Amino acid sequence: MTRRLELHPDRLFPADPATRAIARSLYATVATLPIVSPHGHTDPRWFATDAPWTDATSLLLAPDHYLFRMLYSQGISLDALAIPSRAGQPATDPRAAWRVLAEHYPLFRGTPSRLWLDHVFTQVFGLDVALEAATADLYFDAIGEALATPAFRPRALFDRFHIDFLATTEGAQDDLDAHHAIRASGWQGRVVTTYRPDGVIDVEHEQFAGAMRRFAELTNEDVGSWQGYLAAHRRRRADFRAAGATATDHGHPSARTANLSTAECEALFARITGGTWDAADAELFRGQMLTEMARMSAEDGMVMQIHPGSFRNHNAGLFASHGRDKGADIPMRTDYVAALKPMLDVVGTDPNLTIILFTLDESAYARELAPLAGHYPCLKLGPAWWFHDSPEGMRRFREMTTETAGFYNTVGFNDDTRAFLSIPARHDVARRVDCAFLARLVAEHRLEDWEAAELAQELTSGLVRRAYRLDGGIGATA
């Protein structure tokens, strides 16, 4: 006997009846608003080619490190899940891999992955039985058949999902061909890029040298000199703006910034490019480049996002066999107060600049980030990120930031995902959790109902559009 699968209309709302009623009515006003996704990692080639996806495993399991890391944590090999290694794609049958997921689906109880997947299963594919060993093949077949139809092509789903804006992320060494193809195609979906120069800033990345060569080719600048290197960044930022970008993104090990003199920058850059750097130089250079990027953002209007604090590729054995992005990135304690001061000494009081801060260290929310964002004109708080993009994580974010930073120094929701089909699910969870939080404030008479209604709109739509400059300035002129 299989179990029915159905999403409850009151899911994620508080159990108290009065509070739930408020949450429900707030949610009703934002449930169907268009999706604005200003930060994520979907593949722009999907929208450029509009080619169909092939099967449940390659679409839903293989790219989703939330899923396979949990299975891996319970002793299941990545080969059994059809995850590519450095040696290439394993011979595993996609259907067999899907069955492994189905058999182990209880592992995801209590996790956001479970909420997202059930949403995809019911709302995108119309499935009405729960995923378990007995239904694995039914799922695999139903999903495969759907994907073969025109209604499940990337652009058709983009429309069906009511996506108003979708940003992908590309490196400074990327030629942006997929984005050019999207624009050349005449398709009206607004899919834009984001400038992420980490590959040409982090000398400790194993592909730094290759990225720098490509950076030089794409810009015709002398990237071996400090001034030429900065000029190359300016050129590429302009290229990215021409491809619709309104933002940059920086994923550094720490939030360290620096404010060196030009002579110090030149000497440091010579060590970086000359191969005589040490770990302290690599860190200092990343820190100085955050300040340089902030300066350029103050000039060109691109919104700057800083995502610090992940220890990448923590599992040495897995990195050797399978490479990056295999669920082995672990958050670290992160300081912001001392780390950001050099950059803020340069740009902190510029009200025309927007720097959005993220964290994986929740202890920084109330202690450092809300006070910083509640003071500096240039700073805003990004939403609960990565491991914390979850009902409890988003609730803690609001509880620990609102009283000091208010709602208006936050920027709405980011889905930050590679899993395109989960985008509506993720935005739905965020809207529900925000409405639940607002409902509590109303129920406790800390906010009037009409104010909560205004805020629900702002948290869903207004704040993100303004913070990422989607309706003017940088966005409109690109």
Next chain:
Amino acid sequence: MTRRLELHPDRLFPADPATRAIARSLYATVATLPIVSPHGHTDPRWFATDAPWTDATSLLLAPDHYLFRMLYSQGISLDALAIPSRAGQPATDPRAAWRVLAEHYPLFRGTPSRLWLDHVFTQVFGLDVALEAATADLYFDAIGEALATPAFRPRALFDRFHIDFLATTEGAQDDLDAHHAIRASGWQGRVVTTYRPDGVIDVEHEQFAGAMRRFAELTNEDVGSWQGYLAAHRRRRADFRAAGATATDHGHPSARTANLSTAECEALFARITGGTWDAADAELFRGQMLTEMARMSAEDGMVMQIHPGSFRNHNAGLFASHGRDKGADIPMRTDYVAALKPMLDVVGTDPNLTIILFTLDESAYARELAPLAGHYPCLKLGPAWWFHDSPEGMRRFREMTTETAGFYNTVGFNDDTRAFLSIPARHDVARRVDCAFLARLVAEHRLEDWEAAELAQELTSGLVRRAYRLDGGIGATA
């Protein structure tokens, strides 16, 4: 159309009806108890001269860094808010500044400032429409008119607010004239001082040299020698006690303490006064002085308060233009376990000494502070402080400290404010949040109702009176 403004009698109580009913009945037993304010920053000259305040902006906006930092974070200049800079008072019309606050009042949704202000508007001034652009002038006029009447003079409000005890904070270099004038006036309000010697302890403060000169003049001690410097502290502590002080206060960058030999102290002090100190010396000296102050407290009975962990004047540009206390103090991660050990090795087991610890780093509540206060006879926990003096912050304080430290190692509420009119509002929020917490314990059958009723009294009145020694010992003999 203007909106009505009304405080709901159930504000800040949990939505669950059974829990709310318990909270409501607990609150009823403490709602009108007199206010005891053992730590704050009101200006004693108000009570010495009893001169009327002039207008809403200079009374409610200009001194309140919670308000103007939020407006500043959204790109509003301090000039537009009539905040004085190093160049003096800007030409801004107070009414124009008030309109800026009114137009941006939604920024405070979800913040404690909103709760406090609405309380002041309705309960102190009897306003019954919400603050917004359309009501800005109505507010400015109504408040101005009220302030011109005798009922709104400082002493009249002190009585109306049922304040039983109010401590201000003065530096070691302060002549205490305002406090002497209060006493000489024959007015019966109990307004006392608190000994805050940071200005003559922190050699990194820009006015250290001047403070030391004044310290010497006021004490006739040789403050250039270590023994003379300590003697000067003893004299001033006696002066402060004579002006009613029962406590000292220490706002240091960290909780670092030290336990040096006399010879080491003399050598360190020679570097401090000789101008040959470095940053490590400055920190070590502050740490040694905490231990010295604790020793003196063990002798003279003054309660010692330690407020560590704020990075002061983080915004370099703003500090250059506007100076200190402009909303740019940002909390830092703070260690207590290693930091306090040298001092505790000296005085930790003295049950006649009281040291009250505060933090801006909530991660220390359950991990360090509750275990320390739940063990050492001399240690007590101060209430949720500054950024955390808010409904969520106070709830987290109770949730993270009670199970290890109990209620009886805490000390009731501090309003810690410069905003005199908000004192009843702040105490009301604290009483409501405490009653809500107690109500949950009763509703979950973790506490009997009669115990919660006893605790509500203790948290409002008993603990603070005993911890700060208001009814005997130091307090009575002053």
Next chain:
Amino acid sequence: MTRRLELHPDRLFPADPATRAIARSLYATVATLPIVSPHGHTDPRWFATDAPWTDATSLLLAPDHYLFRMLYSQGISLDALAIPSRAGQPATDPRAAWRVLAEHYPLFRGTPSRLWLDHVFTQVFGLDVALEAATADLYFDAIGEALATPAFRPRALFDRFHIDFLATTEGAQDDLDAHHAIRASGWQGRVVTTYRPDGVIDVEHEQFAGAMRRFAELTNEDVGSWQGYLAAHRRRRADFRAAGATATDHGHPSARTANLSTAECEALFARITGGTWDAADAELFRGQMLTEMARMSAEDGMVMQIHPGSFRNHNAGLFASHGRDKGADIPMRTDYVAALKPMLDVVGTDPNLTIILFTLDESAYARELAPLAGHYPCLKLGPAWWFHDSPEGMRRFREMTTETAGFYNTVGFNDDTRAFLSIPARHDVARRVDCAFLARLVAEHRLEDWEAAELAQELTSGLVRRAYRLDGGIGATA
């Protein structure tokens, strides 16, 4: 007039009626399941000799540092509580000590100790009036009389408590005589040991030299050589397995691990045994030994428990007068991400190894521990520990770990207690808090009711039995 004492059947369940009903029905399915206690500190001699306990003070107060540290924090001397010092047992009458506890019982309001004690009083001793000054003698007499009867002997209570498995903890230098006596007695209770080698690993422990001598005697190995020392560990691990152990336990100041070459190990060990070590060597050696223990666990199947982050004996005066374990151990900030990497580089991907991590630093739950356990095959999360083994602490544990690690990377409950009579109380609190958490997920439609029912069984019984290998592998072959 004395007050009635009664445990409410709904205690610790959320107040919301719908959620409470779910919690109540989940709890009903696990309330009477046998107790599995895989980590604790009861005295095996109790079960070896089955001798009666004598009085309330020596059984309930003197061994319970949660109790006497709270009383001490309020200025009560340990002598008054009949706590032994280095000079021996004070002359204090046990009844007088019990009266001190009774008079100060309100100090425990809001603490787990209160919940545990009231459970012991009502459920174990059948008392039905509350403990207070007026009932102190009634309690002391009733408990003393009960303890003199056969039904209150250790083995009788073990059976009455439905304990299925109870692990104690012994040092590497322990002869395990009590455990041998238990086995030789023919009694069927499953009381086993746990291998805790800290005493021969931590050279900073004041009894290290004596422990090493005993370690050599018990193993006949040359513990002065690195290889002989490792061989001695292997022998003792086998001895412990023969006495039923399925696990080892490691209580280090930090989670630091190391991965040195054999030559480096030999050189370091020579400094340790030669007395030429410094603090950095001591820390490095402890770190290297965690990796060695993990390697041995991968070989012999013993489950490895790591309990880091306590600053032991923080109170210098009390340590001098009364020695260890007097409630003066204070948690410290603890890093896991960098600290564990050397060990995980060696054993991290071994799915046959189980390492259970604990923390006293709750900020690590969501940031470090859940991501680590949600990735590494060998890692699992131990339950909320020590100061956090409380209703709020256990709730935070679930809220901060479940979304990333799921339920299945956790290991059920540990009571971790010296207080044998409180074991049922502690397991009951854990079951109630877990059911309350599950009930909230069901009420918010984040989990189906049948899933919550399965999870309630797993959290009470399944996970602990599998994680600690109680039903096979190491457990069965011992």
